[in-house]
Amino acid sequence: MLTTPLTKLLGIRIPAVQGGMQWVGVPRLVAAVSEAGGLGVLTALTQPSPEALRAAIRETRTLTSKPFGVNITLLPSINPPDYEGYARAAVEEGVRIFETAGNNPGALIKYFKSNGCIVLHKCTAIRHAKSAERLGVDVISIDGLECAGHPGEDDIGGLVLMARAAKELKVPFIASGGIADARGFAAALALGAAGVNMGTRFMCTVESPIHQNIKEKIVASTERDTVHIFRTLHNTARVFKNKVAMEVVAIERRPGGAKFEDVKDLVSGARGRKVYELGDPDYGIWSAGIAVGLIDDIPTCKELLERLEKQVAEIIGGLTRVVGASGSCPVSN
Ligand code: NAD
Structure with a gap:
């Protein structure tokens, strides 16, 4: 107890x-x-x-x-x-x-x-x-x-x-x-x-x-497989480090920075939801902590x-x- x-x-x-x-x-x-x-x-x-x-x-x-x-x-x-x-x-x-x-x-x-x-x-x-x-x-x-x-x-x-x-x-x-x-x-x-x-x-x-593929992706991941997005928008979020997340980070690093509108279509929750439905870890943004490395x-x-x-x-x-x-x-x- x-x-x-x-x-x-x-x-x-x-x-x-x-x-x-x-x-x-x-x-x-x-x-x-x-x-x-x-x-x-x-x-x-x-x-x-x-x-x-x-x-x-x-x-x-x-x-x-x-x-x-x-x-x-x-x-x-x-x-x-x-x-x-x-x-x-x-x-x-x-x-x-x-x-x-x-x-x-x-x-x-x-x-x-x-x-x-x-x-x-x-x-x-x-x-x-x-x-x-x-x-x-x-x-x-x-x-x-x-x-x-x-x-x-x-x-x-x-x-x-x-x-x-x-x-x-x-x-x-x-x-x-x-x-x-x-x-x-x-x-x-x-x-x-x-x-x-x-x-x-x-x-x-x-x-x-969530889709079995995403659970298996978590099991296969290490503590190095997450990244922060939205740092420059003061709404930082730790998400799984996939193609979409790295695209968002690259846009944020452009000279002059990014506005939310520049990344809105990439980051929408509606798109992230599809990751869990389809089992495609690269479809959109999905939240994950560095604890993925322990699972x-x-x-x-x-x-x-x-x-x-x-x-x-x-x-x-x-x-x-x-x-x-x-x-x-x-x-x-
Ligand atoms: P959404 O599609 O509205 O937004 C996607 C992401 O963009 C979210 O992280 C959101 O905070 C961020 N965002 C939206 N407008 C922004 C702006 N103007 N500037 C900077 N960042 C902006 O999000 P969703 O997936 O439909 O979720 C709805 C709400 O729930 C969001 O506010 C989200 O942050 C929040 N949320 C809740 C939980 C939870 O555990 N309850 C987890 C994740 C996100």
Whole structure:
């Protein structure tokens, strides 16, 4: 048993969250993670409308009676979404756990807190974590430079970010970015985290909705196979290093730089979605963290979480023996 403030707060067995992932956080995966003892998270913006999100929430409930959450991410978008509509639909459907992320989340956090919800706020900087703490969030999900998707612009790796979070924050935090195996999971707990967030690792599971070719591509990849795009647009995103991503980087490096319009057709999420549907890793942009270098199989969510639970306990037990301590597991409290 890995009992932490996160497992107690959310009523889950294993302190592992499947963070929101565009096109990936759908009912089948979410339910599989929650059934296996972690926290599955539906990605609101993957659904075409708030009404479709209602249907996805109901579908998830037919697959699991365990807790699950909904992610709402506020970032620049080609077609600005109806964030309020998605939030209202989820609250009205009885969802009580939310993962928020992105820019200016104040109004959204206030809305969820005024409805008695638990909010995990994902951010990439201590200063943003402290602002979110002041807004009343329950848990900070702190994203190191290693993460897939949007890591912010500060380029602080997880080791320093987590140690800083442990010093600076009053609410529990979970570690995100670069975690895909028991070593990283145990290290996060040792750094003071109450749990971990994993995205890329859950993309590469049996229940993940992406094409088998892409799962096999992840297994075959190394930690050198991702790249940052949008650096020059101050909306940096870590994505799989494929032909389209390198074309975007080349456009950004042109003398005079690039405007979003110059890369819009290459980077659109609608095109990236086709990667997962067709199984062609070069069709568009797709998010991946450097944890691809740690992933060498395609387990079910149950196999993955049971393995992590067992190995994390072994690592912590081994460390306890090294320091000669007796008594309970250091993460139980
Ligand atoms: P999209 O097609 O609207 O945009 C594709 C990419 O371009 C995204 O990374 C987006 O942030 C970026 N972008 C859009 N307009 C921009 C601008 N004017 N300047 C700079 N960058 C710009 O994205 P989508 O795939 O349909 O996703 C919808 C939203 O969800 C986006 O804001 C995206 O960033 C966000 N997102 C959420 C998650 C999640 O886990 N919830 C993951 C990835 C992306």
